[in-house]
Amino acid sequence: xxxxxAYALGVMYTPGPVNLLGLNAGLNGxxxxxxxxxxxxxxxxxxxxxxxxxxxxxxxxxxMLAVVGAxxxxxxxxxxxxxxxxxxxxxxIRQASRVLSFRDxxxxxxxxxxxxxxxxxxxxxxxxxAGIHGASLMLWxxxxxxxxxxxxxxxxxxxxxxxxxxxxxxxLKGFSLAMAALLxxxxxxxxxxxxxxxxxxxxL
Numbered sequence: 001x002x003x004x005x006a007y008a009l010g011v012m013y014t015p016g017p018v019n020l021l022g023l024n025a026g027l028n029g030x031x032x033x034x035x036x037x038x039x040x041x042x043x044x045x046x047x048x049x050x051x052x053x054x055x056x057x058x059x060x061x062x063x064m065l066a067v068v069g070a071x072x073x074x075x076x077x078x079x080x081x082x083x084x085x086x087x088x089x090x091x092x093i094r095q096a097s098r099v100l101s102f103r104d105x106x107x108x109x110x111x112x113x114x115x116x117x118x119x120x121x122x123x124x125x126x127x128x129x130a131g132i133h134g135a136s137l138m139l140w141x142x143x144x145x146x147x148x149x150x151x152x153x154x155x156x157x158x159x160x161x162x163x164x165x166x167x168x169x170x171x172l173k174g175f176s177l178a179m180a181a182l183l184x185x186x187x188x189x190x191x192x193x194x195x196x197x198x199x200x201x202x203x204l
Contacts, residue, residue, distance in 0.1 A: 004126045008144050011118040012045075012151040017076045017186045018108060022152030024083055024179040025100055026159020033099045034156060040105025042149030048115060049141035052123035053133075066195045072111030073195070076187040079104065084180035105152075113190060 013019070018041050025034040079100075109115050122144070127133070132140050 001130050004122055004130065004140070004144075005147075007126070008118075008122065008147055012148050013154070015182075017079075017112065017183055018105070018152050019155045020179055020182050020186070021079060021083070021100060021104075021108075022155035023159040024176060025152075026156035026161075027163040027175050027179075029160065029163055030099055031153075031156040031160040034152075036102035037100035037105040038149050038153045038156070040102040040107075041109045041152055042105075042145045044106050044109030045115065045119065045148035046141055046145035047110065048119040049123050049144055050138070052116075052119055053127055053137045053141065066198055070191065070195050072108065072113060073187040073191040075108055075111055076183055076190070079108070080180045080183035080187065083176055083183065109148075 022034070022038070025031055025037070127137060127140065
């Protein structure tokens with residue numbers, strides 16, 4: 001069972017669109033106000049774990065992953081634009097910048113094909129191998145969803161610690177633009193790996 005936790009930690013806490021947005025929120029002094037975003041991420045992972053754990057892979061087809069991936073990439077690009085255009089006045093940033101919402105976290109994680117690919121091996125292979133089903137499936141899913149909640153939250157805390165030591169708005173704006181560029185790169189990478197390649201190779 002330690003393998004399940006180790007795998008989940010390795011997947012959830014590596015840099016990705018959700019964690020990068022958490023880091024940016026922390027840099028902009030919005031770690032506390034973005035709590036709903038983190039809850040949305042955790043709930044999305046709970047839905048995925050329970051859905052895959054109870055339903056299995058019967059409804060998880062390649063064409064569905066491609067469509068969901070395309071929607072997720074579009075949403076990541078939308079948020080990247082919002083991050084790039086956000087105000088970086090240290091004195092007014094809490095009022096001027098758009099705060100990430102519960103809906104943002106829920107939609108992004110549900111439409112993130114990497115989130116699906118991360119949960120599938122656990123829910124359909126590791127859970128059954130460890131005899132996890134029924135009530136224990138619910139408990140494990142809740143625990144792993146809590147880990148998912150903590151991933152962007154921990155990045156936000158790191159960003160908050162760094163952000164408190166930076167007062168120059170030009171540097172903060174540079175961080176936001178860098179985060180936006182990384183989000184664009186992540187969206188393009190996901191669209192290539194999980195949308196374009198399956199279509200081009202005829203896997204769908």
